[in-house]
Amino acid sequence: MWNNEIEETTSAITCPGCGLSCDDLRIGVKDGRLFSFEHGCETARRFFDSAFTAKTPSPMIEGAAVSLEAAVSRAAELLENARSPLFAGLTTDVNGMRGLLELADRCGATLDHLNGDAMFRNLRVVQDNGWFTTTFTEVRNRADLILLVGSQSIERFPRLVERVLNPSQRLFTAGDERRLVLLGPWNPDALPDELAPLNPTLIPMPLESLMDAIGLLRGLVADRPVAVAREPWSEALVALAEQLKSAKYSVIAWSAAELDLPHAELTVQGLAALAKDLNETTRSAALPLAGSLGDITCNQVCTWQLGYPLRSRLQRGFPEHDPLLNRWQDLIARGENDMLLWVSALSAQATPPPSDAPTLVLGHGGMAFERQPEVYIPVGVPGVDHPGHWYRSDSVCPLPLGRLRPDGPPSVSQIAQQLFDRLYPAKATGAGSSPC
Numbered sequence: 001m002w003n004n005e006i007e008e009t010t011s012a013i014t015c016p017g018c019g020l021s022c023d024d025l026r027i028g029v030k031d032g033r034l035f036s037f038e039h040g041c042e043t044a045r046r047f048f049d050s051a052f053t054a055k056t057p058s059p060m061i062e063g064a065a066v067s068l069e070a071a072v073s074r075a076a077e078l079l080e081n082a083r084s085p086l087f088a089g090l091t092t093d094v095n096g097m098r099g100l101l102e103l104a105d106r107c108g109a110t111l112d113h114l115n116g117d118a119m120f121r122n123l124r125v126v127q128d129n130g131w132f133t134t135t136f137t138e139v140r141n142r143a144d145l146i147l148l149v150g151s152q153s154i155e156r157f158p159r160l161v162e163r164v165l166n167p168s169q170r171l172f173t174a175g176d177e178r179r180l181v182l183l184g185p186w187n188p189d190a191l192p193d194e195l196a197p198l199n200p201t202l203i204p205m206p207l208e209s210l211m212d213a214i215g216l217l218r219g220l221v222a223d224r225p226v227a228v229a230r231e232p233w234s235e236a237l238v239a240l241a242e243q244l245k246s247a248k249y250s251v252i253a254w255s256a257a258e259l260d261l262p263h264a265e266l267t268v269q270g271l272a273a274l275a276k277d278l279n280e281t282t283r284s285a286a287l288p289l290a291g292s293l294g295d296i297t298c299n300q301v302c303t304w305q306l307g308y309p310l311r312s313r314l315q316r317g318f319p320e321h322d323p324l325l326n327r328w329q330d331l332i333a334r335g336e337n338d339m340l341l342w343v344s345a346l347s348a349q350a351t352p353p354p355s356d357a358p359t360l361v362l363g364h365g366g367m368a369f370e371r372q373p374e375v376y377i378p379v380g381v382p383g384v385d386h387p388g389h390w391y392r393s394d395s396v397c398p399l400p401l402g403r404l405r406p407d408g409p410p411s412v413s414q415i416a417q418q419l420f421d422r423l424y425p426a427k428a429t430g431a432g433s434s435p436c
Contacts, residue, residue: 213233311327
């Protein structure tokens with residue numbers, strides 16, 4: 001499923017730069033360096049440039065260069081002495097997350113992703129009420145009305161228009177049959193050029209008004225008596241409700257990372273419920289846009305291996321999930337962890353937060369620290385230094401990540417396995433029953 005041979009030019013490369021996971025990149029590599037790049041966006045170019053230009057440093061203990069053997073030994077000591085370790089960051093691929101889960105099971109660790117706040121704005125809605133979602137392929141080929149909520153989706157997913165909203169080729173729906181409505185803090189004078197062919201309808205409003213707008217829209221769709229004269233955007237919602245009811249296949253898309261406001265999950269809940277309401281008389285689906293820095297990937301692995309999503313802990317012999325109490329920022333602020341394992345194989349900028357607890361970093365080779373961690377072990381970048389798998393935003397299937405550079409640093413899964421092997425041998429006991 002992946003290419004282990006290092007060729008001078010490699011096509012059909014999957015990009016882990018954002019949740020779209022575009023798999024049509026063409027990348028030229030020579031002598032372990034990037035020399036050509038086609039089909040990708042600027043986000044993808046920055047991702048691969050960062051990986052290829054980073055000079056992999058030596059492993060370090062408190063800022064002093066050491067051998068990999070010495071760094072792994074010291075890291076194992078930290079894990080063995082910890083009673084309440086926190087595994088956070090977790091920007092890695094499928095195999096990396098599988099290795100970390102095995103290690104967390106041995107150590108009784110708590111797990112949360114760097115993007116946990118954004119991810120749980122969606123997951124808490126799924127946990128409480130469920131939702132009906134679709135895939136990129138369905139949207140590309142079948143949707144005749146797309147409601148894009150928020151104004152940052154194009155920025156966060158640069159090829160969304162090209163790959164999903166307005167592709168050059170599609171099935172079942174002609175280009176002039178598709179309508180696009182933009183709901184949120186859009187600036188009419190600063191619309192991306194690629195949206196122009198779709199002639200989008202704009203309904204500008206601040207993010208804080210989205211919850212009210214969605215509630216009003218649901219009332220209009222259900223033909224309930226509602227007051228529509230309170231806000232300047234209310235009349236536009238009347239027309240939108242009629243468009244949604246008459247559409248053959250409408251899609252409601254949003255990026256939870258943008259909804260950084262109090263009780264944002266209620267807005268997400270309203271959007272998911274709107275799709276459910278529409279399905280009583282027509283066809284509609286939600287499209288939550290996520291997947292950056294491996295959050296969807298890590299949560300998929302955690303869910304299928306533990307039976308629970310992230311923000312779970314393994315200290316008492318079984319998984320305990322709590323999306324509020326196990327938030328990584330709060331655990332560090334409250335001093336409830338006595339050791340931090342921070343994983344960031346995909347981004348040099350995702351450095352560990354300040355912590356009073358000893359910190360072990362499995363990180364990108366380009367990382368720079370304000371405060372040196374107790375142990376830093378550089379790891380390979382998935383899709384560059386080693387092959388792997390990756391889930392895109394719609395979570396329908398794992399995409400293969402190739403290998404573009406020989407002799408890179410070890411992967412997260414390899415380091416996790418070395419750490420696991422150095423801890424006391426596995427026993428026939430439950431998860432976390434003998435915490436490190």
